[in-house]
Amino acid sequence: MSRATKTKEAEALPRADQALGAPHPRETAQLFGQDRAEQDFLTAFNSNRLHHGWLLTGPQGIGKATLAWRIARFLLATPPADEGLFGAPPPVTSLSVDPELPVAHRIQALAEPGLASISRSYNDKEKLRDQIVVDDIRKLNRFFGLSATDGGRRVVIVDAADDMNISAANALLKMLEEPPARTTMILISHQPSRLLPTIRSRCRSLRLAPLGPDDMQAALAQAGAELPENTAHLAALAAGSVGAALRLLNLGGLKTYGELVQIMTTLPRLDRQRTMALAETAAQRGAAEKFELLLTLIEIALARLARTGAMGQPPQPEAAPGESAMLSRLAATPHQARAWADLSAEATARARHGQAVNLDPASLVLDTVFKMQETASR
Template identity: 60%
Template sequence: MAEPKDQLPEPDRLEGAPHPRETRVLFGHAAAEAELLRAHQSGRMHHAWMLTGPKGVGKATLAWRMARFLLATPPDDGGMFAAPPPDSLDIPDSHPVARRLLQGAEPRHFLLRRGPNEKETALSQVISVDDVRKMKSFFALSATDGGHRTAIIDSLDEMGPAAANALLKLLEEPPANVTFFLIAHQPARLLPTIRSRCRELRLHPLGPQDLADALTQAGGDIAPEDRSALAELSGGSVGEAFRMTNLDGLKLYAALIRLFATLPRLDRPQALALSDMAGARGAAETFDLLVTLIDLVLARLARHGVTGVTPPEAAPGEAQLLHRLSPDPLAARGWADLAQSVAARARRGKAVNLDPAALLMDMLLKLDETAGSLALR
């Protein structure tokens, strides 16, 4: 049964975690915050900031922090009794702007994200051109107090071609006193003309301690001994770490490493147990995570074969496994070639409702076949 329009999930919120507008502390990105603050204080605030970096590292949280700051900070009139320039982006929770943004009721702010589909029964897969036109109409009206206005676009990666072109026109002739914050997970795929109209600010993956602090704030938790492993597997992404924590990702990864250790003589009982887990009723998220984790093992095998550098272990026995299965660039090529096909094949199969357990077993048999071929060379 379709969900009512007012009960649809927010497309820019990770299920079970606070929305970025509700996240009060941004961990690990002090340099990015300082750059935005310097631009503001120097009077050279660009009208469009593209926040880039891996998904889940805090780009949206920074965008909301900056929007809150700009809307709540009065312009410096240069007068003798003007307040000293702010030294951080922090705005008290009690500030009227902070309260209105939290409630989605700030009249000087526009949030552009995926909306309902045409039948309003589910979320659209893309940000439509009509969504962009609504934003353009919003900024065509004058602010009631003539003050600064802001917009967050989350995310550019979800824009259809027509929407991207409509946004480009808006960036080429930006409305006065408006600052855009555009979130992009894969900026290389965007229109070069959009990128050229923006000032890019790249956010980097979080280290183990910042990741642990951010995950705790989001309602997750990491045991101290698991911080390094989770930082490795999540790529320093809070969003990915949150998903892995909720789905026992570290345990699943350890199970995969034990299974990989049996290659090229695949332990069938272990393989069947994992496949059955992925195919159980209500286990769609577990299937997706297992496919992601297999992709990750293959990437780490390929990287080790090329560089000879052993990464920090994310599961017991992983270092030995990498040395044995991918000792040189030739082995790395074999694992890299496999990585390009097996995960995509599994996801395509799932999209047409093939049995998840059979899809995962097929992946594991391909792994065994590749390991056997590499062992014979």
């Protein structure tokens, strides 16, 4: 097999840094709802105090990767300024770059020599690794050894830095401690507490916020998503994350959560027939992503139960028809809220352990629902 053929096949494989059903962040034309983070970066750029390491944090799916690629495109299209005879240039007010610039075309085609993107890679068996390994990071040594282009800038994007194993994290730390000249390293992190404290301390943080309803709808429209009639249910489950919303839409998450709510409405007696049907959907061949989503939806339901009992009222908007009545009945007091919170922590740990040791998905779902029945009975 020729090298060109192998490259094309590799490009056709799913990418670890691309959400299911969404365009890749480098292809996203506009970023919604993150004006403050953009302006914070531009303030540092305009003051000539551009840090070599940036840590973009916040919940998954709110635009961190899109911002990282916008910053990369902007830096590579904007060579370092020389004050010259006329003093400092006027401050830059936007990260937007003309899409017709050669550098923009090269980035779109993954052919820009000044940019390196690191994410979880495939092993020799064409299976996506569950971690960023040290060899992924060591590839940057060759990248840094190449001659700089376009004003001498280099940009590295690591998505997500949380995925690095300890060897990869230490290798990246060494690069952050001794960064090559005119290099900007952008780390995307959904859970910065998982990173080495020394990595966090060598980066400037930009925290991005969940999107509001209007920005969410605009971002979903840009991604080409077909919105449901009741967008309030989607907004409640996605919690301001475009990535989560796309996952829900593409995997039938709204329907699944609605079915879960109907089952919980029968507690503590429990509709076993519906429960068995729900569990069987998780055990179907090739349903790994739907199973993972179902576990997430169960975690969301338990968290909303705990919140209802603690706050004295169900969260709004409701995430499925009849949810508010179910939450109010099963979590009417702070004592009940504590019971659901305890179950949430226990069920999440049990389910994730079961996944790790490859237990039957249907059994995991049934075990979790039976624990919910026990809690409701008490």
